[in-house]
Amino acid sequence: MRDAPRRPKRSAPILRRAGRVAAVGAVTAALLVPATLEELRPDAFLRLPVEGVVLAALLTVLPRRLVAPTAAGAGVVLALLTLVKAANAAVEPSLGRPLDLVSDLPSLGSGAGVLADALSVPVEVVLAGAAVVAVLVVVALVAAVRALAAVLREHRPSALRVLAALAAAWLVLAAARTPFASAGTTGFAAGVVGRAVASASADRTFSTALRSTDPVSSSSGLAAGPLRGKDVLVLFVESYGEVAVHRSSIAGAVDAALAEDTRRLAAAGWSARSAMLTSPTFGGVSWLAHGTLQSGLWVPDQQSYDRLLSSRRLTLTRAFGEAGWRTVSDVPSDRGAWPEGRRFYGFDRMLDATNVGYRGPRFGYARIPDQWTLAHLAATELGPGHAPVMAEVDLVSSHTPWTPLPRLVDPAALGDGSVFDPMPAKGLAAEVAWRRPETVRALYGRSIRYSVDAVTRFVAAAHERDLVVLMVGDHQPARIVSGDGASHDVPVSLIASDPAVLSAVTTWHWSAGLRPSDTRPVWRMDALRDRFLGAFDRE
Numbered sequence: 001m002r003d004a005p006r007r008p009k010r011s012a013p014i015l016r017r018a019g020r021v022a023a024v025g026a027v028t029a030a031l032l033v034p035a036t037l038e039e040l041r042p043d044a045f046l047r048l049p050v051e052g053v054v055l056a057a058l059l060t061v062l063p064r065r066l067v068a069p070t071a072a073g074a075g076v077v078l079a080l081l082t083l084v085k086a087a088n089a090a091v092e093p094s095l096g097r098p099l100d101l102v103s104d105l106p107s108l109g110s111g112a113g114v115l116a117d118a119l120s121v122p123v124e125v126v127l128a129g130a131a132v133v134a135v136l137v138v139v140a141l142v143a144a145v146r147a148l149a150a151v152l153r154e155h156r157p158s159a160l161r162v163l164a165a166l167a168a169a170w171l172v173l174a175a176a177r178t179p180f181a182s183a184g185t186t187g188f189a190a191g192v193v194g195r196a197v198a199s200a201s202a203d204r205t206f207s208t209a210l211r212s213t214d215p216v217s218s219s220s221g222l223a224a225g226p227l228r229g230k231d232v233l234v235l236f237v238e239s240y241g242e243v244a245v246h247r248s249s250i251a252g253a254v255d256a257a258l259a260e261d262t263r264r265l266a267a268a269g270w271s272a273r274s275a276m277l278t279s280p281t282f283g284g285v286s287w288l289a290h291g292t293l294q295s296g297l298w299v300p301d302q303q304s305y306d307r308l309l310s311s312r313r314l315t316l317t318r319a320f321g322e323a324g325w326r327t328v329s330d331v332p333s334d335r336g337a338w339p340e341g342r343r344f345y346g347f348d349r350m351l352d353a354t355n356v357g358y359r360g361p362r363f364g365y366a367r368i369p370d371q372w373t374l375a376h377l378a379a380t381e382l383g384p385g386h387a388p389v390m391a392e393v394d395l396v397s398s399h400t401p402w403t404p405l406p407r408l409v410d411p412a413a414l415g416d417g418s419v420f421d422p423m424p425a426k427g428l429a430a431e432v433a434w435r436r437p438e439t440v441r442a443l444y445g446r447s448i449r450y451s452v453d454a455v456t457r458f459v460a461a462a463h464e465r466d467l468v469v470l471m472v473g474d475h476q477p478a479r480i481v482s483g484d485g486a487s488h489d490v491p492v493s494l495i496a497s498d499p500a501v502l503s504a505v506t507t508w509h510w511s512a513g514l515r516p517s518d519t520r521p522v523w524r525m526d527a528l529r530d531r532f533l534g535a536f537d538r539e
Helices: 011-032 050-061 064-095 101-119 123-154 156-175 184-211 220-224 251-267 287-295 302-309 316-322 339-345 370-381 437-460 499-503 525-536
Strands: 231-237 271-278 326-331 349-352 389-395 467-473 489-496 522-524
Touching: 011 050, 011 064, 011 123, 011 184, 050 064, 050 123, 050 156, 050 184, 064 101, 064 123, 064 184, 101 184, 101 302, 123 156, 184 302, 220 316, 231 287, 231 437, 251 271, 251 437, 271 525, 287 302, 287 316, 287 389, 287 525, 302 339, 316 326, 316 389, 316 525, 326 370, 349 370, 370 389, 370 437, 389 437, 437 467, 489 499, 522 525
Parallel strands: 231 389, 231 467, 271 522, 326 349, 326 389
Antiparallel strands: 271 489, 467 489
């Protein structure tokens, strides 16, 4: 007896239709997905993308032999644009500007490191996860475009009629200036290309500046001026931006703390002068600010920074080294080798997380609390009878995500840092704190108050008067704190006890105290090196 013929499974056509619907949905979603978090709303996907209509028409009318490679190429391009949109949405709130593939791509690895620190996972996990997601997006969109092409070719006459109607509808909607006629992906791609061209031009401008004659050729007169025999510390306070001190919900509490810190300094015999500098960066990539201040050149992006490090440009550190100071860097967030610190910047000794003996807990990104960093520097580099030191110190307790935060402790109890052990558990987890922008802003303000308090208590307790501190912010915090349209300005303060030091900068017209006046002139950060050396070099 012969077997009865098998009936096709009824689920097969349903699955095939579902797959085709999913393919159309994936392509449409990829074209409509916004490039910023602010635009990521349900109505963003209720639009007609002109790019989808053009792509579908192309796949429908092309000769059959060209359909497969065109579909594959379109899928790859669409996937890459989708990934770039996602990267832009991730970094734009921090950088305060759209992603620039040319200048920002080299920094994405550092960004992955910051994210890994915030999540307390190895950076390899973040990089591997990103790679897996990227591959899946490419595979999925190539498959989706190929499935879309198959549907269009199978129903070619009907497809052409539908596409003609969609094209007409798009033109009507566009003429009426409604948001439903979308060309967002085209605009985004044009912006990516435009920024790449602008970056190439900026790179040429920077290269020209780097090749030009350095206006500062010698610094031997530093040893004859008001800084003779004094320790000079350049303290970069992470994310210390204008939003902390001017016209914001954060500024009131920070300004009150700055007033108290100014009184503390005055009671101990110290004075401060303050102003604002314009940083080349916003929300991150702090080393651009460091390179700008040190070199006297505007360093706007990673490729310019890389060029700077391969040059022989005179740095502020090297200027002091040539004048007889022992030079030190203290970067508690670093753990690896940094040959550029000696070769380019000119540091004689480099301190980082691996060689300072800290045994306490981490506070998110910040490996070492600022109070401990400053106390260790004083104990190991500024002890009795030491030769004059010039040091750049990175204070990182105010680094995003601003939680958990340390608190100041009795300096006598600092020890190896174990005194901080109970503190991280008492802070909010980052994933909880960042659910509410107002919570993030409050934590940011607390972190700035902590860092500035740590600096002023360190200075007020200094046993020697031969100390000069330049305390400067590296950049504004991420846009969740700074807000839309925020400047790139950061506070800078010169702290000293010797009247001759303050007299040397009278012509700068900086305001008295730690809070910069709202009306004082604002310099670009690249101007500070030459003005600083000009004020104190007596050659």
